Amino acid sequence: MKPAPFDYVSAETVAHAVEALAAASGDGKVIAGGQSLMPMINFRMVRPSVLVDINRIAGLDRIEDRGDRFHIGALVRHRMTASDPAIARHVPVLHEAMKNVAHLTVRNRGTYCGSVCHADPAAELPMMTLLLNGTVHIASPSGERTLPAREFLLSSLTTALQPDELVTGIAIDKLPADTGWGFEEFARRHGDYALAAVVATVERRQGRAKNVRVAVMGVGDTAMRLPAVEAALEGSEMDTPVIAEAVARLREDIEPNSDLNGSAAYRRHLAGVLAGRVLKAAWERAEEEPAA
DSSP states (O other): OOOOOOEEEEOSSHHHHHHHHHHTTTOEEEESSOTTHHHHHHTTSOOOSEEEEOTTOTTOSOEEEOSSEEEEETTOBHHHHHHOHHHHHHOHHHHHHHTTSSOHHHHHHOBHHHHHHHTOTTOHHHHHHHHTTOEEEEEETTEEEEEEHHHHEEETTEESOOTTOEEEEEEEEOOOTTOEEEEEEEOSSTTSOOSEEEEEEEEEETTEEEEEEEEEESSSSSOEEOHHHHHHHTTSOOOHHHHHHHHHHHHHHOOOOOBTTBOHHHHHHHHHHHHHHHHHHHHHHOOBOOOO
16 A cells, blocks of 8 residues: 655754744654554555655764663664663673664664554564663753653553654663573564563672562563562572562463464464563573672
8 A cells, every 4th residue: 555645844953843844733653764663554454644754863863871871862773772882781682682673674774762652562672672671852842851651651552652753872781791691582483573572680699689670571562670570589589489489470461362373372382481581591591790
């Protein structure tokens, strides 16, 4: 199919983009990579009256080191995140996850922020942003605001972003050098949307787990952090029985849907299997903090 007619604005600045969105009265869409948006427009699943192109806005195509955080601009492509040496060094779990994001052509054009804004429940980057305590930076006609990722991601394909707002970047945590991590996803073919994925990080302090983070995707209406699972692991030695208990709790806490690719029961079982592998790998990778 072909898209319905729309006007086109090539924004020169953030203020210009926001002004164009506001003028569209809720009927405008932002395009950066367009890897999710354009197929939806072509199938007329969305029919914007105005397409606001932000690719000419200077400064949005950078990954900035801001001490204990990275700021990922709205025009940072997947390939940039995947190949950035500082990301690989300070957030290796994100570097690993990027290997599973779609296919080469999508990674060349698609953007980190665009994926989070699209909020597909089977996409890796909303999950990774939750895991890394992401903060979404937003520009609007009334100024700027920030939202934690847990408040930004509402449900499938739905975020807290207003029609006249533009995400300018997302900040994520760096991880301490001795942090252990694990990432597992299952898809029918490499690059396809995953049926389920689990990611975790953990630090080892005096033989016990500290600062445990666990997130999942593909098993609910949006990606999720699992605080009850994290609490069950916090302070433990993360041995086999503890991990088994955490896996059981994870299966209780998720609410997967049934679809053509698998039943809810299958996805719940699959998530548990992946979680067992991820938690074991994260604990094995974690290094004991040297004594002071």
